Amino acid sequence: ETGVTQSPTHLIKTRGQQVTLRCSSQSGHNTVSWYQQALGQGPQFIFQYYREEENGRGNFPPRFSGLQFPNYSSELNVNALELDDSALYLCASSSSGRTTGELFFGEGSRLTVL
Amino acid sequence: DQQVKQNSPSLSVQEGRISILNCDYTNSMFDYFLWYKKYPAEGPTFLISISSIKDKNEDGRFTVFLNKSAKHLSLHIVPSQPGDSAVYFCAARGQGAQKLVFGQGTRLTINP
Numbered sequence: 001e002t003g004v005t006q007s008p009t010h011l012i013k014t015r016g017q018q019v020t021l022r023c024s025s026q027s028g029h030n031t032v033s034w035y036q037q038a039l040g041q042g043p044q045f046i047f048q049y050y051r052e053e054e055n056g057r058g059n060f061p062p063r064f065s066g067l068q069f070p071n072y073s074s075e076l077n078v079n080a081l082e083l084d085d086s087a088l089y090l091c092a093s094s095s096s097g098r099t100t101g102e103l104f105f106g107e108g109s110r111l112t113v114l
Numbered sequence: 115d116q117q118v119k120q121n122s123p124s125l126s127v128q129e130g131r132i133s134i135l136n137c138d139y140t141n142s143m144f145d146y147f148l149w150y151k152k153y154p155a156e157g158p159t160f161l162i163s164i165s166s167i168k169d170k171n172e173d174g175r176f177t178v179f180l181n182k183s184a185k186h187l188s189l190h191i192v193p194s195q196p197g198d199s200a201v202y203f204c205a206a207r208g209q210g211a212q213k214l215v216f217g218q219g220t221r222l223t224i225n226p
Contacts, residue, residue, distance in 0.1 A: 041219075042219050100163050101205075
């Protein structure tokens, strides 16, 4: 069983730039969620994708957007980067049929905005 | 509005003793509670969960207790081992949602 993989693992951008983060979901999982983990905080829900459509969104501005592809992989795009966007971005996959709420996380993409 | 709170940023326990990590929540509509463990440079990994209709769930050395009236849950690890040193996150899920609401985390250090 292939786990959740994310790329890149680390990247540095400057304020105002745009970034795309990528995620391959665990095999058999059709739902992908993205979380932002700031330093010293717990992960915060950004949004979830199911069947290629956004299916729930947290308190993040529209410059945070995403995509899900037919193979259930996903992208997170952030435009007009701000210094506060520096964080660990976690992708998590799950099966829509799962009732226990368990998510399977990748190791994350650490974004630094200078 | 912090719906899930872990009020202890860190906890130090001697190897072989019991570790107790605590978590409080405010939303009575949460139907599942989960604990995740995170090592540096890795994503969180699922540890144990409990449904809101239960008050205890046990898996080997790990036991989670849920007190709905107090809106409080705890994770007990016994006996604690050095490999348990990690950051532990409490998380909760609302009914019908797959979004998890996480606490701030507690860094557990097991001392030899």
